[in-house]
Amino acid sequence: MELIVLNKRKDFIELYLSNVPLYIINSIRRIVISEVPSMAISTVIFTLNRSMFYDEYIAHRLGLVPLTSEPALSKYKPPEECSESEEASLFPPDCFVKLDLDASNNGEGLLTIYSKDLKSSDPEVKPVYDDIPILILGGGHKVKLEAYARLGRGREHYKWSPASAAVIKYIPEVFIDRSRCLPECRKCIEVCPRNVFKATDSGVEVSEAAIINCNLCHLCEKVCPSEAVMLKTRENEYILRIESTGSLSPKRILLESIKILEGKVSELSRKLEVQGVLK
């Protein structure tokens, strides 16, 4: 197994993996999307809403605001233990973070309320981005609400998913049959949207630096009049890309997903043992 970090930014990670079966990488990818917990607002209680927006509209917007959840993962109870108390309208402090919004526009002009105006009861759980516009208040408009955030999983609602994109990409390989390639033909160069080909004196060549940008559209194959171009993908070599919403770092998302996968597999083997299947 080989692993190379191709690209790493604050909210993005790109890994090159070889000699790992696709189903292993795919289980990690699916767990990143639907199982890794993160914080999001799940209940909003309005005490006053004299704005032009419906309660539901505001509550939906608040739910989509990403909240920092890195320390919260160990601090708060897992989602399964919290949903029962939420249904009973109880918000115990070991499950829920309270975020208050109290805003009024006493002037005549317009006032935009941003995510930074949410006052959190826990300084470690707050909106990731400060300038998300949540509401616009006209003259005399007023809003007062309390919102409760808890840990949740992406399979319940996408707002709890810590990754906005988790993608596996195949690694392309382009073969050019020299005996068939027509020297004056430049069709594959013209048609390629990612500029993978470059012109040489003898015909067409694949640019090594640009091949990774290939999006496997197969246009070069289709347009070639002599069927000299062949596009294939490498076996057991993949690129895994994870783009975070900001609630967790990409590194933490990967580590958590592996931990959850391990937990699921070991629980399965333990159950098999209890049933006596492994004897």
Added chain:
Amino acid sequence: MIKLIFPIRCFTCGKPIGHLWEEFKSRVEKGENPGIVLDELGVKRYCCRRMFLSHVDIAYDVIKVSRKS
């Protein structure tokens, strides 16, 4: 789907984009090319890009006819 204010996340992929709208709007109003502004803001996918390019701020018109207090 009525978008009164600019959405917080992209409808299709879920990338948070709400915090980028005001910068995008002010820069485009100053005459910059919207495509280049989106590239610089790091909005790469076309699902997120259409959120910016197709958005009309209706809220500012609706608020004029809304009830006072």
